[in-house]
Amino acid sequence: MSTDAPLGFSSRAIHVGSEPDPTTGAVVPPIYATSTYKQDGVGGLRGGYEYSRSANPTRTALEDCFASLEGGERAFAFASGLAAEDCIIRSLLSPGDHVVVPTDAYGGTYRLFNRVARPWGIEHSIAKIADVEAVRAAIRPETRMIWLETPTNPLLGIADIAAIAEVAHEAGALVVVDNTFATAYLQNPLALGADVVVHSTTKYSGGHSDVVGGIVVTKAGVTTASGEDVTERIGFHQNAMGAVAGPFDAWLVLRGLKTLAVRMERHCDNAEAIVDFLKGHDGVTAIYYPGLPDQVGHEIAARQMKRFGGMVSFRVKGGEDVAVKVVGETQLWTLGESLGGVESLIEHPGRMTHASVAGTELEVPADLIRLSVGIEDVEDLIADLKQALDRLT
Numbered sequence: 366m367s368t369d370a371p372l373g374f375s376s377r378a379i380h381v382g383s384e385p386d387p388t389t390g391a392v393v394p395p396i397y398a399t400s401t402y403k404q405d406g407v408g409g410l411r412g413g414y415e416y417s418r419s420a421n422p423t424r425t426a427l428e429d430c431f432a433s434l435e436g437g438e439r440a441f442a443f444a445s446g447l448a449a450e451d452c453i454i455r456s457l458l459s460p461g462d463h464v465v466v467p468t469d470a471y472g473g474t475y476r477l478f479n480r481v482a483r484p485w486g487i488e489h490s491i492a493k494i495a496d497v498e499a500v501r502a503a504i505r506p507e508t509r510m511i512w513l514e515t516p517t518n519p520l521l522g523i524a525d526i527a528a529i530a531e532v533a534h535e536a537g538a539l540v541v542v543d544n545t546f547a548t549a550y551l552q553n554p555l556a557l558g559a560d561v562v563v564h565s566t567t568k569y570s571g572g573h574s575d576v577v578g579g580i581v582v583t584k585a586g587v588t589t590a591s592g593e594d595v596t597e598r599i600g601f602h603q604n605a606m607g608a609v610a611g612p613f614d615a616w617l618v619l620r621g622l623k624t625l626a627v628r629m630e631r632h633c634d635n636a637e638a639i640v641d642f643l644k645g646h647d648g649v650t651a652i653y654y655p656g657l658p659d660q661v662g663h664e665i666a667a668r669q670m671k672r673f674g675g676m677v678s679f680r681v682k683g684g685e686d687v688a689v690k691v692v693g694e695t696q697l698w699t700l701g702e703s704l705g706g707v708e709s710l711i712e713h714p715g716r717m718t719h720a721s722v723a724g725t726e727l728e729v730p731a732d733l734i735r736l737s738v739g740i741e742d743v744e745d746l747i748a749d750l751k752q753a754l755d756r757l758t
């Protein structure tokens with residue numbers, strides 16, 4: 366099935382890359398647990414497979430599917446979201462280059478730029494990416510990349526991908542969008558002008574909290590400032606650096622993608638109901654959700670996203686102590702890091718996911734609670750939050 370077939374999202378999610386196996390008819394691509402492949406005479410490869418760091422059929426199935434879902438030329442699967450990001454940085458930047466990074470980037474992304482890339486000579490500035498003019502002001506002659514996350518983590522800020530892509534391209538910089546929170550179902554950054562998309566597939570794409578992975582999707586015809594083809598650069602580095610997704614991990618993410626659309630619709634339904642509940646609770650002092658009409662960036666989100674996603678953050682009366690207690694007092698909501706699984710998770714970003722950015726410009730409010738709204742029965746989720754908030758705020 367060709368990736369440009371005029372099929373809908375779920376038809377592609379279920380079928381692209383997963384054609385029935387030609388020898389057995391198996392409907393689901395096997396987990397090819399093999400490191401190497403028999404050659405029919407020297408260089409006589411069957412289907413191009415030579416060694417599983419370079420390519421593995423289970424990984425290819427996932428990569429073909431993801432490229433179709435994001436509308437990209439090719440996709441490359443990695444062992445984690447951060448391995449995928451590292452590959453983008455090392456493939457597309459050189460010492461002396463400069464990157465613009467969001468104020469509320471995923472903590473691990475910021476750490477990668479600040480503590481890994483910077484010592485190797487790649488500089489960055491931090492900008493409020495909700496403000497196109499702030500992004501423009503942060504651009505230097507050496508700027509080669511604008512890194513976007515939208516919605517952001519954990520404050521659900523929104524960046525205007527199309528507007529920033531215009532500013533970036535005028536300056537000769539590439540636009541990379543971390544699409545983990547929105548997913549390929551709710552938002553397709555390449556169609557909005559971005560050059561590269563990255564996901565932590567650990568989150569919604571896998572969707573069941575049972576795998577760690579990452580993916581990079583590239584757009585056809587994009588070149589670096591020095592004229593090199595972006596797809597070729599990423600493909601070369603995926604193999605040369607070797608942080609690839611193993612076949613079982615690739616298989617789990619591929620299975621997750623097949624239900625991505627139905628899961629996301631339910632995540633969105635439940636998140637909207639929970640936002641309504643939080644609006645009516647007097648222990649809640651602020652809510653961050655791009656679907657709220659008074660949220661900064663709501664109009665942009667409404668334009669570039671199909672719906673507003675399953676992540677909700679809010680602040681509570683009584684400060685950090687109360688926030689820390691609330692996240693420890695729910696039963697159905699599991700206290701834990703990560704997000705995007707079928708089960709609902711609750712956490713305190715200041716002490717958990719975002720502890721590594723304490724004391725930096727990316728520090729988050731101490732009374733903030735982040736929810737990854739799962740797909741359980743929403744009445745149960747609301748009742749559980751209510752008992753914790755009623756007692757503690």
Ligand SMILES: *Cc1c(COP(=O)(O)O)cnc(C)c1O
Binds near residue numbers: 445543578579
């Ligand atoms: C989790 C996450 C990452 C990092 O991915 P890993 O799979 O944990 O390496 C990057 N960006 C965002 C938005 C994330 O949520």
